[in-house]
Amino acid sequence: METKSFAELGLSPKVLAAVQAAGYTDATPIQTAAIPVAISGRDVLGIAQTGTGKTAAFTLPMITRLESGRARARMPRSLILAPTRELAAQVAQAFEKYGVNHKLDVALLIGGVSMDDQVKKLDRGVDVLIATPGRLLDHFGRGRIMLMGVEILVIDEADRMLDMGFIPDIEKICKLLPPRRQTLFFSATMPPEITRLVETFLRDPLRIEVARPATTAKTITQKFRFCASSEDYDKREVLREMIRGENVKNAIIFCNRKRDVAVLHKSLLKHGFNAGALHGDMEQSARTATLDKFRSGDILLLAASDVAARGLDIPDVSHVFNFDLPWQSDDYVHRIGRTGRAGKEGASFSLVTTEDLKLLKDIEKITGEAAVWSGDEPTEQDWADAGKRRRSRSGKPPARGGRSAPGRESGRPERGASRPERGPRADHTRPDHSRPQHAQHQHAGPDQPGAEQPRVERPRADQPRADQPRRDQSHPDQPRRDSRGRGEHRTPRPADTRHAPRTDRAPQPDTPLAASLKQQPSNAQPHAARKPQRSADGSAAGGSAVAGGFAENVPAFMRKPSRPVKTASE
Numbered sequence: 001m002e003t004k005s006f007a008e009l010g011l012s013p014k015v016l017a018a019v020q021a022a023g024y025t026d027a028t029p030i031q032t033a034a035i036p037v038a039i040s041g042r043d044v045l046g047i048a049q050t051g052t053g054k055t056a057a058f059t060l061p062m063i064t065r066l067e068s069g070r071a072r073a074r075m076p077r078s079l080i081l082a083p084t085r086e087l088a089a090q091v092a093q094a095f096e097k098y099g100v101n102h103k104l105d106v107a108l109l110i111g112g113v114s115m116d117d118q119v120k121k122l123d124r125g126v127d128v129l130i131a132t133p134g135r136l137l138d139h140f141g142r143g144r145i146m147l148m149g150v151e152i153l154v155i156d157e158a159d160r161m162l163d164m165g166f167i168p169d170i171e172k173i174c175k176l177l178p179p180r181r182q183t184l185f186f187s188a189t190m191p192p193e194i195t196r197l198v199e200t201f202l203r204d205p206l207r208i209e210v211a212r213p214a215t216t217a218k219t220i221t222q223k224f225r226f227c228a229s230s231e232d233y234d235k236r237e238v239l240r241e242m243i244r245g246e247n248v249k250n251a252i253i254f255c256n257r258k259r260d261v262a263v264l265h266k267s268l269l270k271h272g273f274n275a276g277a278l279h280g281d282m283e284q285s286a287r288t289a290t291l292d293k294f295r296s297g298d299i300l301l302l303a304a305s306d307v308a309a310r311g312l313d314i315p316d317v318s319h320v321f322n323f324d325l326p327w328q329s330d331d332y333v334h335r336i337g338r339t340g341r342a343g344k345e346g347a348s349f350s351l352v353t354t355e356d357l358k359l360l361k362d363i364e365k366i367t368g369e370a371a372v373w374s375g376d377e378p379t380e381q382d383w384a385d386a387g388k389r390r391r392s393r394s395g396k397p398p399a400r401g402g403r404s405a406p407g408r409e410s411g412r413p414e415r416g417a418s419r420p421e422r423g424p425r426a427d428h429t430r431p432d433h434s435r436p437q438h439a440q441h442q443h444a445g446p447d448q449p450g451a452e453q454p455r456v457e458r459p460r461a462d463q464p465r466a467d468q469p470r471r472d473q474s475h476p477d478q479p480r481r482d483s484r485g486r487g488e489h490r491t492p493r494p495a496d497t498r499h500a501p502r503t504d505r506a507p508q509p510d511t512p513l514a515a516s517l518k519q520q521p522s523n524a525q526p527h528a529a530r531k532p533q534r535s536a537d538g539s540a541a542g543g544s545a546v547a548g549g550f551a552e553n554v555p556a557f558m559r560k561p562s563r564p565v566k567t568a569s570e
Helices: 014-020 027-041 054-065 083-099 115-124 131-140 159-164 167-176 192-201 232-245 259-270 284-296 329-336 354-367 380-384 435-444 495-499 510-517 526-529 541-548
Strands: 044-049 076-080 106-109 130-131 152-155 182-187 207-211 220-226 251-254 277-280 301-304 319-322 348-354
Touching: 014 054, 027 044, 027 054, 027 130, 027 182, 027 207, 044 054, 044 131, 054 152, 054 182, 076 131, 076 167, 083 106, 083 130, 106 131, 115 131, 130 131, 131 167, 159 167, 159 182, 159 192, 159 329, 167 192, 167 354, 182 192, 207 259, 207 435, 232 259, 232 284, 232 348, 232 354, 259 277, 319 329, 329 348, 329 354, 348 354, 354 380
Parallel strands: 044 182, 044 207, 076 130, 076 152, 106 130, 152 182, 220 348, 251 301, 251 319, 277 301, 319 348
Antiparallel strands: none
16 A cells, blocks of 8 residues: 655644654555544545554544534543543543644543542533543542533554443443444454444444554564473473573563563562563553653563553564463464564564474464474474363363472362371360361361271261350359340259250249149159159269258249250250
């Protein structure tokens, strides 16, 4: 596709002066094709690989169209949706650079920063609103923003929106916008879900495709390094060897997991490298500060997750290293696209283990190029074992930190290994309530090392435990209290009579006076006489102790009726 100078694209004089002041004279292919159409007000579907200048392709025509008009409070005139905070901040910087001759109010709605400052800008009115989908819907749900005045909608990195699960949010936002608007839609790839989104919300768009989807720039030298070991510490050693062996000016090192980014960053610092880290769990202020240091050259190596793989314009990145091959082959194109931008030379090196060979096949398929190896190539046996991962005893793949020893993840010893011996507990009188009682007996160490653990049976439900007091047994020196906290005026009944079933209860007399004259002992139980009950301490419950007590001489109308006690037979 032919290219033109910016003076031939129909930009306003103020915008053209800002572009020339930034040092640009000729437009890229995507800019040449998209800018005139966007200025005319027609919908645009732009498909181009990363690093081709898509941000300026929609920023410049938007500034030209927004020169006339004025924003109203809480009603932005244009809306730009970006998948990540870093990409949204980069778009805001582009508006500051190209809109230097304009008085456009720009607001940035991203997570990790104060919402009060964002609300103040919205109340004053903004011409350009740049937001991530989640924070925008948060403000809309709180009634702080109205979207019926949006004239231009831009969706940047739409395929990344799909990967991050933002498509439902995008659909919801598009339904809140006025139907008569201009939509500029940019994506590096066109999966079926993105195609459906385009057919739903774009009106007769002009399709501009300057490169085959998911292709890499020809200015990037791509090489792969095979690692026979899958252990992360071996991969880190190979990575350090490659960094020292190459003429690395600065580099971005990509990992699949955020925790691996932190480990790699710590390892690089330990071995004397000037490195920083960037991943999604960091505070927004720390992420912004790290990117600024990397752009300025204060940090030479940046260990990052895929949060830095899309849309970030970091000039003069000489190398990109893939510590892990990405799980999605499309992400490989975006990762290495951080180098070799705007026609400059760049290099990418990717570490490949036996487990990653299947992912490498997918990358070769989408790029249409065979892998070029740096060092020894994988053997036929390695290709035969491609995609196979050693599984732990729990049936799950081991953690990325390396193949763990059997039983390390599940906390169980290796099969055939003896359990470590435990010493006797220091305090047997205070049970550990952090685990069940039966576990305490089973794990209590033997008196002598190597002694066999005796089998301890669990008590039945109706049998009280020796180390716990009964629920209804009071201290002999303390009076029993009712539910209102008032003490009773009678001697507590022995514990064994509470648990013994009462089978010889006499019928109630007609009058309380008859009950007081009858004075029948409550422990006159035929079967209890033959088989006395045992209390918790093992002593027999005698009848004399009860018969001589004061409790049996209390009239029936003053007695508190006893509750029936459940026995084991019940």
